[in-house]
Amino acid sequence: MKKKNWLMLLLVGIITLVLAACGGGDDKKESSKEKVDTNALPDTATNKDEAIKGGTLKVGLVSDSPFQGIFNWELYEDAYDSEIMAYASNSIFDTKEDFLISDKGLAKLDVDEDAKKATITIQKDVKWSDGEPFTIDDVIFPYYIIADKDYTGVRYDADLQNIVGAVEYHDGKADDISGIKKIDDHTAEITFKKISPAIYSGGDGLWGYAEPKHQLKDIKIKDLVKSDEVRKNPVTLGAFVIDKIVNGESVQFKANENYWKGQPKLDKVVLEVVPSSSAAASMKAGKYDILTSYPANAYGDIKELKNTQILGRPELSYSYLGFKEGKYDTKKGEVVVDENAKMSDQKVRQAVAYAMNIEEVTDAYYDGLRERANSLIPPVFSTYYDSKLKGYNYDLDKAKSLLEEAGYKDTNNDGYVEDPDGKEFTIKLAAMSGSDKDEKIVQFYIQNWKAAGLKVELTTGRTIEFNSFYDKVQADDKDIDMFMAAWGTGTNPSPSGLYSKTAQFNFSRYTTPELETLLSNIDSKEALDSDYRAEAFTKWQEYMSEQAVTVPMYFRTEIVPVNNRVKGYDIKYVDGAELQNLELTADAPVK
């Protein structure tokens, strides 16, 4: 047992290789160049067979580490915990297209934009899983958890502080949050300092979950995260209730007979962590009905399985190539653009973007489960996404001519262009390390750029480990001229947290007065009108594309393998699967 010092990376890489070998020689990952039509992957599992009564749904959570087991929406940090909580969710709002709050959920939202007030009305006669009535106090309680002085989570943020009186409560200057008023047992009114269109996406400080006040009220906030009420037996409003749990490994749920949409047809759900090295084998052996967090790059291992349907849906994220245009002044708290930055010439940036053959990468390395992104808004936000935007499709000639226009020519015949002053021009690229695939892809792009005459070298000479990467990018390391990274957008697409002048996460350190105007238009009062907002989004996307400071690279597709015995399952974002309607058509998963 002396091998603990081995690098995890090596392990992951090697396991992937071996897994491929273990798959009985059907390693088609590298060889299959045929592209998956991502639109053709269904989002609904079809099954016409007769359903059995009850049954246990077996869910595999693909992860190489144990889950953290914090089952509380105010405190959790890990995405795996939220996947587990989805079966016992306390979410009170339902959403429609573009993830805007609809009227179909447990609670209804009415916003008075002029008075900067929101009224939340909850349904009557709803019960918690332990039979206690669900009241408006349970909706108000989470605000008090987050604003508590002993709260140690990340959610006491600028958004929450937008609620009138939250800061005073946090600082101990008030006994209550003055902006939150209980009207009656089913209605509350929240007053905000400002209201933007984001409130309809659950932003501006509005909180989308309820917590069982009757269960949690006597626990000190600082002890909450360690308490059994959060870790072992949380009371819920969701379709299932946690019955038993093995720390970090598995959870057994039973049906919540008090579920407000009706008692689930299934008896139980058992969820287990499955190591990524054997996820495909477990699906093949009929161990699980559903695998969540299945890695899209292992699509090849399951695509031939006869007992499995593969569902797909777009991820709420994009990968991008960013250029460093300045620095972040931490004292002033704003971005300072450096006009002499190496990548300050728009034409050079565009040339870099045109020279990348992204489509070949998505076909060869990602089975088409990633596609070239044209915009910084994922297409799922159909109202805001600008489908007409062309983006930077591969065009080597254009890249070359743009460089020439900008005055970058190869003066010493070494195959690489020199800058307008005739000095050598080398671009430093920072890229994150991950699988061996990532390394190959970066090398592929470096070859692409070479073909256009651009000399690109890796910062530090190799791909960089995650923590180190963000340390360098955030500190505006002078050895980074451009970097490859990704953002998950969440359900609120407003880009100002990533691109505004004051945003620390504006990693490109780029800002112009025009950009600021475009950004503030998106979240302005006028944008409460959805047509105006859509227009504002389009203008911003066009501007960003033109400037080419943050060049979108890929949109990703999430895949979910589902066993053939599952009936009534789908992964649509709008009107998706209702857990209480899930059924099974056999006693055990089909092999």
Next chain:
Amino acid sequence: MWKTVVRRFLIMIPQLFVLSLLIFILAKMMPGDPFTGLITPDTDPNRIEELRELAGLNDPWYIQYMHWIANIFQGDFGDSYTFKVSVASLIGDRGMNTLWLSLVSVILTYLIAIPLGVIAGRYQNTLRDKSIVLYSFISYAIPTFVLALIFLYIFGYQLQWFPTSGTVDVSHDKDSWGYFWSKVYHLILPAVTYAFLATTGIIQYLRSEIIDSQTQDYVKTARSKGIPMKKVYTRHIFRNSLLPIAAFLGFSITGILGGSVFIETIFGFPGMGQLFIQSISARDYSVITTLIMLYGFLALLGSLLSDIILSIVDPRIRIE
């Protein structure tokens, strides 16, 4: 001898102190911190900065170190940044898993290795010896993760004899027989995998020791006194050949808590090895430092134990 043991324990104190200083500085030098991973467009950078401040990560390192050491003396190893539980209970949880797995593994290892080593040595150059040597070459050459994956694939997925991940089935009530049996059942496959790989060294040592011993004077004396060959092997040669293995025993005992990253990861078995690697990549300082301190202490203890065991089994060696 007891004097020496006490003295060795006293020497451990400055050794561990230097170790603590070293690992603390090294841990802080790693790029990033526990909050780096929280970056998403939805998190507020100012809040992250606040949390850093609250956790004392913005203090100079020596102040952080003093806090840490002071807390350790009060038996408080801090909370894990990732799991939000106390480090002691986290390590307790994972440590128990690893302890059981290692214990079963080590017992299995010796159960397999000692008879094989003895047979190979006694019947040198026969078919039996050759097949045992072949076996040990194979188990030496095969990488841990390859064997683990092969075993998992054959016995877990194809034949479905054993569970494929976790330490226990979730459906059992704690403290029931079913729960206990389920734990044992989950241990078998990873333990066999480990034992299969760990036998090589012991078999080879034992084999060559036995072959060497056969020509020793005391064996000739015993034979000339008319003791049957069988008895010579069991009474004289076997005991002497175990010496080098006994020397390792101390390390084996303390190494039990080390865990194996490969086996734990492939069998989805939450143990110490995995915890260690993951806390490094998540920059979970409190867990990293505590684990290294623990491993450091165990290594020192292991060498002491080995010396003590040797002095017991081999009267020629004395600790003074």
